[in-house]
Amino acid sequence: MSAMGAGPDHLFNLRNNFYLGAYQTAINNSEIANLSPENAVERDCLVFRSYIALGSYQLVISEIDESAATPLQAVKLLAMYLSTPQNKESTISSLKEWLADSTIGNNDTLRLIAGIIFMHEEDYNETLKHTHAGGTMDLYALNVQIFIKMHRAEYAEKQLRVMQQIDEDHTLTQLASAWLNLAVGGSKIQEAYLIFEDFSEKYPMTCLILNGKAVCCMQMGNFDEAETLLLEALNKDAKDPETLANLVVCSLHVGKSSSRHLSQLKLSHPEHILVKRVSSAEDNFERAVQLVA
Amino acid sequence: MASMAGPDHLFNLRNHFYLGAYQAAINNSEIPNLSQEDIVERDCLVHRAYIALGSYQLVISEIDEAAATPLQAVKLLAMYLSSPENKESTISSLREWLADPTVGNNAIIRLIAGTIFMHEEDYNEALKHTHSGGTMDLHALNVQIFIKMHRSDFAEKQLRVMQQIDEDHTLTQLASAWLNLAVGGSKIQEAYLIFQDFSEKYPMTSLILNGKAVCCMHMGNFEEAETLLLEALNKDAKDPETLANLVVCSLHVGKSSSRYLNQLKLSHPEHVLVKRAASAEDNFERALQSFA
Numbered sequence: 014m015s016a017m018g019a020g021p022d023h024l025f026n027l028r029n030n031f032y033l034g035a036y037q038t039a040i041n042n043s044e045i046a047n048l049s050p051e052n053a054v055e056r057d058c059l060v061f062r063s064y065i066a067l068g069s070y071q072l073v074i075s076e077i078d079e080s081a082a083t084p085l086q087a088v089k090l091l092a093m094y095l096s097t098p099q100n101k102e103s104t105i106s107s108l109k110e111w112l113a114d115s116t117i118g119n120n121d122t123l124r125l126i127a128g129i130i131f132m133h134e135e136d137y138n139e140t141l142k143h144t145h146a147g148g149t150m151d152l153y154a155l156n157v158q159i160f161i162k163m164h165r166a167e168y169a170e171k172q173l174r175v176m177q178q179i180d181e182d183h184t185l186t187q188l189a190s191a192w193l194n195l196a197v198g199g200s201k202i203q204e205a206y207l208i209f210e211d212f213s214e215k216y217p218m219t220c221l222i223l224n225g226k227a228v229c230c231m232q233m234g235n236f237d238e239a240e241t242l243l244l245e246a247l248n249k250d251a252k253d254p255e256t257l258a259n260l261v262v263c264s265l266h267v268g269k270s271s272s273r274h275l276s277q278l279k280l281s282h283p284e285h286i287l288v289k290r291v292s293s294a295e296d297n298f299e300r301a302v303q304l305v306a
Numbered sequence: 307m308a309s310m311a312g313p314d315h316l317f318n319l320r321n322h323f324y325l326g327a328y329q330a331a332i333n334n335s336e337i338p339n340l341s342q343e344d345i346v347e348r349d350c351l352v353h354r355a356y357i358a359l360g361s362y363q364l365v366i367s368e369i370d371e372a373a374a375t376p377l378q379a380v381k382l383l384a385m386y387l388s389s390p391e392n393k394e395s396t397i398s399s400l401r402e403w404l405a406d407p408t409v410g411n412n413a414i415i416r417l418i419a420g421t422i423f424m425h426e427e428d429y430n431e432a433l434k435h436t437h438s439g440g441t442m443d444l445h446a447l448n449v450q451i452f453i454k455m456h457r458s459d460f461a462e463k464q465l466r467v468m469q470q471i472d473e474d475h476t477l478t479q480l481a482s483a484w485l486n487l488a489v490g491g492s493k494i495q496e497a498y499l500i501f502q503d504f505s506e507k508y509p510m511t512s513l514i515l516n517g518k519a520v521c522c523m524h525m526g527n528f529e530e531a532e533t534l535l536l537e538a539l540n541k542d543a544k545d546p547e548t549l550a551n552l553v554v555c556s557l558h559v560g561k562s563s564s565r566y567l568n569q570l571k572l573s574h575p576e577h578v579l580v581k582r583a584a585s586a587e588d589n590f591e592r593a594l595q596s597f598a
Contacts, residue, residue, distance in 0.1 A: 037543045041536045067543045071572045072565070244333045249541075251329045251359045273364070280363045 023048055027059050032184045033212060034221030036063040054082045058122055061088045070096035084122035087111075091126045094133070105130065112143060121149045128155045137163050150176060150185045157189040161196045169193050187212070191225060195232065202232045220246045220253045227259055236266040254282040261287060315340055319351055324476045325504060326513030328355040346374045350414060353380045362388035376414035379403070383418045386425070397422065404435060413441045420447045429455050442468060442477045449481040453488045461485050479504070483517060487524065494524045512538045512545045519551055528558040546574040553579060 023045050030039035043060045061073045065088070073092035077085050090111075094104040108127055112118045124143045131140035132155070140159050147153045153176045160169035173193055176186040187208050194205035206229035212222045223246035230239035240263050246256040257278040264271035279288050315337050322331035335352045337344075353365045357380070365384035369377050382403075386396040400419055404410045416435045423432035424447070432451050439445045445468045452461035465485055468478040479500050486497035498521035504514045515538035522531035532555050538548040549570040556563035571580050 037540045040543075041539065069544075069569060069572070072569055075568065075572075076565070247333065248327075248329045251332075251361075273368070276367060277361060277364055280361070280367075 023052055024056060024059070027056060029184050029216070031059050031063055031066075032188065033216055034066075034219035035217060036066045038217070039063045054084055058084050058088050061085065061092070065092050065095065083117045083120050087120070087123040087126040091129060094130050105134070121152065125149070125151050125155060128152070128159070132159060132162065135162075147172075147175065150179065150183055153179075154185040154189050157192060161192055166193065166196050169196065195228060198232065202229050205229050206233070218245070218249070220250050220256055223249070224253075224255050224259055227263070231259070231263060231266070236263055239263050240267055252277070252281050254278060254285050257282075258285060258287040315344055316348060316351070319348060321476050321508065323351050323355055323358075324480060325508055326358075326511035327509060328358045330509065331355045346376055350376050350380050353377065353384070357384050357387065375409045375412050379412070379415040379418040383421060386422050397426070413444065417441070417443050417447060420444070420451065424451055424454065427454075439464075439467065442471065442475055445471075446477040446481050449484060453484055458485060458488050461488065487520060490524065494521050497521050498525070510537070510541070512542050512548055515541070516545075516547050516551055519555070523551070523555060523558070528555055531555050532559055544569070544573050546570060546577050549574075550577060550579040 027039055027043055027045070030036070030042065040060055040063050043056055045056060048056060061077065064070075064073050070092040074089060074096065077089040077092075081089070090104055090108055093100050094108075108130060111123060112127055117123060124146075128140045128144035131137070131143070137159055141156070144152050144155050144159065147156065153172050156172045157169045157176075160166070160172065169189075170193060173186070173189050176183065176189055180186060191205040191208040194201035194208070206226060209222055209225035209229060213226065216222070223242045227239040227242040227246070230236070230242065240260070243256055243260045243263055246253065247260070250256065257274050260274040261271040261278065264274060275288075275291065278285055282288065319331055319335055319337070322328070322334065332352055332355050335348055337348065340348060353369065356362075356365050362384040366381060366388065369381040369384075373381070382396055382400055385392050386400075400415075400422060403415055404419055409415060420432045420436035423429070423435070429451050433448070436444050436447050436451065439448065445464050448464045449461045449468075452458065452464065461481075462485060465478070465481050468475065468481055472478060483497040483500040486493035486500075498518060501514055501517035501521060505518065508514070515534045519531040519534040519538070522528070522534065532552070535548055535552045535555055538545065539552070542548065549566050552566040553563040553570065556566060567580075567583065570577055574580065
């Protein structure tokens with residue numbers, strides 16, 4: 014019989030909490046004994062990325078100092094990028110320098126952060142330059158997201174197959190599968206719904222899971238159920254931009270006013286794609302009115 | 307037999323608000339067949355819930371000049387809290403309204419005045435507008451003010467008034483718990499039981515969890531307190547009271563409190579614990595200088 018597999022994965026629960034959007038739970042349960050130095054760095058990266066997801070950018074910036082490991086420096090860079098619009102250019106400049114440095118440029122976490130930042134910038138070609146080689150489940154999952162953003166479901170599917178070959182039951186494989194099913198649409202929506210349903214039975218409910226289920230419901234025309242799920246998500250985080258954006262859409266379909274949700278989204282996340290699209294549509298309408306006047 | 311008053315359509319909404327379930331209050335605020343008076347009260351509660359969630363600008367933008375006096379008062383609170391620059395002009399407007407005999411006696415204006423002056427730590431000014439009571443909210447605010455002034459004897463008198471009006475009212479129960487915590491000793495257990503009762507009847511909120519946790523800390527059960535506070539942090543990762551209580555609790559269980567204090571400093575630099583910590587650091591620095 015072959016030798017036993019690798020030892021227990023001490024970070025399994027921490028990763029799962031992070032992937033499924035249970036950020037505070039990830040932070041609360043991050044004190045894990047007997048971690049190797051490598052695992053300790055990964056743990057710290059997940060904790061700080063959780064703080065970033067909760068919007069605590071300054072905390073991350075202040076806690077990660079110059080002597081921290083490269084992956085942590087990369088996470089700090091993400092916090093700096095997201096913290097203020099003024100930081101973006103200098104952060105991207107630093108990022109490009111690091112990526113060009115042969116000693117650290119190939120670090121998985123650095124490549125992941127590069128992918129996230131360039132995806133925020135909507136520079137998908139630049140993103141793929143650093144992520145396409147994969148190497149970790151996080152990078153493959155990010156590639157799936159990027160290809161979906163580029164409306165290239167066929168490439169996303171190839172990435173998903175790679176993930177399924179590595180570990181079909183991995184949380185990120187399941188999530189990526191749900192994202193792709195949502196992008197493809199049609200009969201695949203039901204499959205996506207079942208994945209989120211499975212998550213909601215196995216793990217505590219999070220905004221991410223509730224929004225996933227709600228989007229599936231909307232695609233299937235069940236707007237009342239979607240609204241219930243989204244209001245439950247809003248109970249968990251009253252300012253979550255995806256919940257607010259989905260509620261704007263859902264409210265219109267159930268014949269309710271969406272103005273308050275849109276107003277909240279505009280005030281708390283003025284850079285959100287839905288806000289930009291709405292203001293663009295308003296501008297176009299104004300211009301059309303001017304022409305007719 | 308005297309005819310009973312009609313059903314209280316806003317009962318659940320008020321309860322959600324009092325117990326800190328702010329988003330639940332907002333989500334369940336579409337109530338049919340409300341009288342005009344109830345509609346104004348409903349809107350006040352909804353906008354105060356948004357204020358509690360930190361959505362000041364939403365409230366400011368939604369309440370226009372034509373809105374009823376109570377809503378204008380709520381807007382004033384949002385303006386006061388939204389930025390430090392607004393404080394002086396807001397307080398100036400508030401004083402004008404309070405001096406106006408046509409609106410100055412409105413219960414909501416007095417409540418907002420009490421809230422704002424309590425924020426300013428000007429307790430005498432707060433009491434000037436709240437002491438005559440008239441609503442459960444005002445009596446409860448009086449209890450809070452007297453506790454802040456370390457006058458639990460006066461707080462107890464206010465609580466008795468509330469108990470005479472409605473012993474089972476959520477605010478009466480809350481005020482009783484606050485007073486028990488302030489008095490301490492054997493009263494802590496009574497406060498704990500009130501929060502325990504809330505947690506069995508209603509969905510858990512940061513307010514209830516913090517209440518239970520503070521009772522636990524008073525009774526020396528720091529491990530249980532920490533568990534409750536971490537659960538509260540799961541519900542709201544930036545709640546200042548949870549972070550402040552975790553700073554204290556962590557020190558007692560022998561864990562580092564620096565991250566919680568750091569978070570509190572960054573998200574709520576005006577919090578009393580942050581100010582006290584900064585003041586203590588300054589005093590320590592000065593003491594060091596005198597020895598140097």
